[in-house]
Amino acid sequence: MRTLGLDIGDKRTGVAISDSEGLLAVPLTVIVSQSEEATIGDIIKLVEQHRIERIVVGLPRSLSGSLGQQADKVTAFVEKLRNAVATLNKVKGKQSRLTSVDIQLWDERFSTVAVDRLMAEAGTKKNKRNEHRDALAAAFILQGFLDSCHSEPLASCHSEGEKRPKNLTQGKLREESS
Numbered sequence: 001m002r003t004l005g006l007d008i009g010d011k012r013t014g015v016a017i018s019d020s021e022g023l024l025a026v027p028l029t030v031i032v033s034q035s036e037e038a039t040i041g042d043i044i045k046l047v048e049q050h051r052i053e054r055i056v057v058g059l060p061r062s063l064s065g066s067l068g069q070q071a072d073k074v075t076a077f078v079e080k081l082r083n084a085v086a087t088l089n090k091v092k093g094k095q096s097r098l099t100s101v102d103i104q105l106w107d108e109r110f111s112t113v114a115v116d117r118l119m120a121e122a123g124t125k126k127n128k129r130n131e132h133r134d135a136l137a138a139a140f141i142l143q144g145f146l147d148s149c150h151s152e153p154l155a156s157c158h159s160e161g162e163k164r165p166k167n168l169t170q171g172k173l174r175e176e177s178s
Helices: 036-050 069-092 111-121 126-151
Strands: 003-008 012-018 025-032 054-059 102-107
Touching (some): 003 025, 003 069, 003 126, 012 036, 012 126, 025 036, 025 126, 054 069, 111 126
Parallel strands (some): 003 054, 054 102
Antiparallel strands (some): 003 012, 012 025
16 A cells, blocks of 8 residues: 655655555655645645555654644644545545545654654764755654554554554455464
8 A cells, every 4th residue: 555654844744655565665755835725735646646545644742642732733734635635526526536545643753853863873964954854754754654554463554543454455365374
């Protein structure tokens, strides 16, 4: 299942994409925020272009796990994205492939800190870190989500609140060899 990862920010949105097997996340691009509507439009274009089936959006939590002001902004953005997808489906007059796009929130604590640390350890110059930070943070968020899908027998990887078996890949349950 091809998945898009998003790190929503006030100025930029980092975007990452998974491979078709849903195992590996890689940075894709950074969307410079002109308006929420323009950012949502850019995301929808990426969904259509890359045949995305799921979007994972980083939800910023505090160290205690509570939600703050930025989490409220991200949650509101996700609701607008869901509404835009629903509206787009109605306008097209028929069921679009966007109907099947699953949008989930994922805890993004420490993603930017981890990415900054990795870039520093890799010797990336400070002025170059800003260019890549958001897309790398999106990849970090998405990789955490993908890893959880493959590490727990009943990971919450299909749709919100729905559990799926660990071995479910592209809609088919793989046979386990004994």
